[in-house]
Amino acid sequence: MILDEKGRLFGKINIVDIGVLLLAAALLAGVYYRYFAIDRHSNPAKFDTLEYTVMLAEGVRQYSVDAIIVGADIYDVKTDTPMGKIVGKEVVPAVEQLTKADGTVVWAEKPGRFNVRVTIQVPGVETKYGFRANGRLDINREQQQVLDTQMILMETRIVDVKNLSKAQ
Amino acid sequence: MALIDGKGRLFGKVNIIDLLIVLLIISIVGGAYRVFFGGRSKQVVETSKVTYDFEITNVNMEFVDAINPGDPIRDSVRGNEIGTVVSKTSRNATMLNEDLINGRYVIADVPDMYDVIITIEGQANITPANIIIGGAEIKVGKKFSIKGKGYANQGFVTKITLPGK
Numbered sequence: 192m193i194l195d196e197k198g199r200l201f202g203k204i205n206i207v208d209i210g211v212l213l214l215a216a217a218l219l220a221g222v223y224y225r226y227f228a229i230d231r232h233s234n235p236a237k238f239d240t241l242e243y244t245v246m247l248a249e250g251v252r253q254y255s256v257d258a259i260i261v262g263a264d265i266y267d268v269k270t271d272t273p274m275g276k277i278v279g280k281e282v283v284p285a286v287e288q289l290t291k292a293d294g295t296v297v298w299a300e301k302p303g304r305f306n307v308r309v310t311i312q313v314p315g316v317e318t319k320y321g322f323r324a325n326g327r328l329d330i331n332r333e334q335q336q337v338l339d340t341q342m343i344l345m346e347t348r349i350v351d352v353k354n355l356s357k358a359q
Numbered sequence: 360m361a362l363i364d365g366k367g368r369l370f371g372k373v374n375i376i377d378l379l380i381v382l383l384i385i386s387i388v389g390g391a392y393r394v395f396f397g398g399r400s401k402q403v404v405e406t407s408k409v410t411y412d413f414e415i416t417n418v419n420m421e422f423v424d425a426i427n428p429g430d431p432i433r434d435s436v437r438g439n440e441i442g443t444v445v446s447k448t449s450r451n452a453t454m455l456n457e458d459l460i461n462g463r464y465v466i467a468d469v470p471d472m473y474d475v476i477i478t479i480e481g482q483a484n485i486t487p488a489n490i491i492i493g494g495a496e497i498k499v500g501k502k503f504s505i506k507g508k509g510y511a512n513q514g515f516v517t518k519i520t521l522p523g524k
């Protein structure tokens with residue numbers, strides 16, 4: 192008999208205990224996958240150099256521009272694991288479409304506001320499914336990402352990604 | 360010997376549920392250690408006084424006047440002290456408005472309202488990833504709710520000055 196009258200599987204262990212055990216194992220596996228697992232197709236020793244560009248939220252002020260330092264390390268916002276390094280910063284005046292009273296549309300500059308593109312290099316892998324920083328964080332265009340350095344925490348949007356190792 | 364005996368004990372020694380509970384407790388303790396103490400970037404590499412600017416916008420002059428050097432500042436949410444007021448500066452509050460006749464944006468003063476920048480000094484634990492004062496991570500762009508003596512409001516950290524920089 193698979194289940195006996197006490198609800199034990201093969202008379203050995205309670206089916207509810209097995210359920211609890213499996214749930215705990217699934218939770219632990221999930222935590223491991225989320226925070227520690229590295230792409231199974233990759234080996235950290237064989238990481239390529241990925242370079243991606245993010246746009247800060249549009250129209251930031253000068254103090255945000257000043258806090259982005261080329262050469263600063265970036266970190267995973269949840270685990271504080273080092274991810275890579277800022278290698279470039281491009282700052283342009285913020286402009287936005289404005290519909291004038293006569294119905295025409297112009298690009299109007301926002302005084303004291305800036306659009307910032309930040310270029311970041313990280314070790315990572317390129318697979319047929321995409322790019323993964325440090326083998327575990329997906330990098331996709333149009334994906335939101337929090338830029339976290341020692342000095343700044345800011346929402347960004349990924350606009351470009353490439354594999355520098357392949358480009359060479 | 361059966362793997363699990365008639366009393367649900369693994370190898371007749373320990374109850375499988377007890378073992379599971381012990382494993383869960385170890386996981387939770389390990390997870391908590393990792394979150395609060397683990398990882399290279401969590402290690403405090405320096406403890407030092409740090410000053411930072413905190414901007415509160417669009418307040419009246421009574422609010423500005425209530426802020427005084429020496430005031431202890433607390434994080435409204437946690438209640439922890441996150442430094443002491445060193446100085447304050449204020450300027451007219453402004454708004455970025457659309458001028459639809461000329462097709463441009465203009466900065467307009469808001470009458471009788473002010474933006475105040477409070478310079479706060481606090482003892483910080485500095486790690487490669489964070490600057491932590493009173494348990495709060497101080498970062499440019501981070502929104503805080505603070506309270507001082509007789510005033511409370513929300514604002515943003517706008518500048519951080521590390522020792523020797």
